[in-house]
Amino acid sequence: MTASWIAIARKDVADATRSRMLWGFTLVFVAFLGMALPVAGELFPDVVTVSPAKALAGVAMLAQLFIPGIAIVAGYMAVVGERRTGSLRVLLGAPFTRGRVLAGKLVGRLVVTLVALTTGFAVAAALVVALYGAPTAAAFGGFVATGLLLGVVFTGLAVGGSAATATRGHAMTATIGSFMGMVFFWQPLAAGAYAAVTGGLPGRIAEPWYFLLKRVNPLEAYRVLTEAALDERVDAVPQFPLEDVPRHAPLEQLAMTNRLAGPVPFYLQDWFAALILLAWAVIPVLVGYHRFRTTDLG
């Protein structure tokens, strides 16, 4: 018999909720919403009447940056922080396995991220209702669910990265670096791969595997799923002009389903995007666990 991870999680929540940085980030997110939502119409390129769903799509656009930011801040020091201060030696001096320590840390930080996000979403919901009326329950429920799932993904990435590295600097590089890569390099790399294989940039009609390549990025998977939930377009942030598509093509032509020559393959269905997000929620934690379990805690 060994001690349970619950003790670690409980202590961790108490510890992490004292972090000023986390609440600062949440506050910035809420403040951003407060500024952006009243002028949500300006977020769209055309003059539009802002429906509740459109307003949520605007929130989702910002959330692509804020959710990972909050989750990474909440999670990246989870394990490596205890390792640097030496308190990990105290925890492992008690009857905890390394796996239990990691599990407790992960659960603790998930609770923290999800509480912070729920706070943010509650404020967002109140603002949307006040300004643009109530969204449908399905749209709002889907919006919250995809947002929380993205929070889970990046908390897993942050805690996994924290477990896999020996210094704070390396943990930051691994977690923030991964996020930066997803934001800035994924689209160019996908377009580059497309050019390398086909000899040209992706056009308005492109090969289906190109869309999959983009979608393996958890931020893109989140975007796709949120679009499906809201039935509204959610722009990628930032959007690189790397595709050879007409500048003023109607939005409908730019919908992914209208950019395929053939039928939509299974891997471009919405459920597959959900699967991609779930895989991202699990794999970094497993990698972190493997490295943490086998490393020397010198």
Place this chain on the structure above:
Amino acid sequence: MPVIDTTNLTKRYGAVTAVDGLDLTVEAGEVFGFLGPNGAGKSTTIDMLLDYTRPTAGSATILGRDVHAHAAELRYDVGVLPEGFGLYDRLTGRRHLEAAIRWHDAADDPATLLDRVGLDGTDADRRVGQYSKGMCQRLALAMALVGDPELLILDEPSSGLDPHGIQTMRRLVRAAADRGTTVFFSSHILAEVEAVADRVAILADGDLVAVDRVDELRQRVGSGTTIRLHVPGAVPGTVTDIDGVDSVTRTGTVLEVTTSDPAAKADVVTELRTAGVEIQDLAAEGPSLEEVFTAYTQEVSA
């Protein structure tokens, strides 16, 4: 069954061998001192016993169980004071102790444990961030005592402690031993090991130089202490006859007396004073670790 048993325990970091094929056995009920200078591989060995680091070769068991495979469950029976441990600055000492008791599923009374390590109630209610190094060391020791373990593993337990704290530590180690607890502790100070250990292992550069009983160690190293006295006047020959005095040499005004019995030091001073000899200055020094190593390595090569 030995409490600690290592077989060819080895740790290499690249080309550097930190611990080289250590075979060590610690029996139940003994206080075992692990002596060596800083960098000898003491902490590396203890880290392997605690499964913080993994051996390059060899293995170790505690209470008959492999230290890696059974690391977590062994903690119910092993109290640990690791090197380089850290506490939670924002939590009070009492909180720490309560957490440790909960983690171990133990029924200890925090007040009793605090009392045993010499922390009072006011200390316990302060945040650990305000603690001195010595107080942290005492608190960590209290946490190690949770659950009344069969074995205590203490890595440099006296580091950061003032003389009073060192006394408390010695008293605690002896008290634990009297209750039947096996104690394995490391130190780079010979006097400390001599004061509390039953047996001692001497480690240098990752190699085990010797394992010996402390009384035999004392004998082999020969003289306990050398006293240097600054005496301008004549010295009576009776000093050589004092029990425990091994040799007396005079160089100019400096009298060097080597003793094998700690009590002899005071006797020498008393003898000189009663003979009316003026002592202008006095210094005593125990054998250094180097002298201990020399004593053992020469024996081996002879």
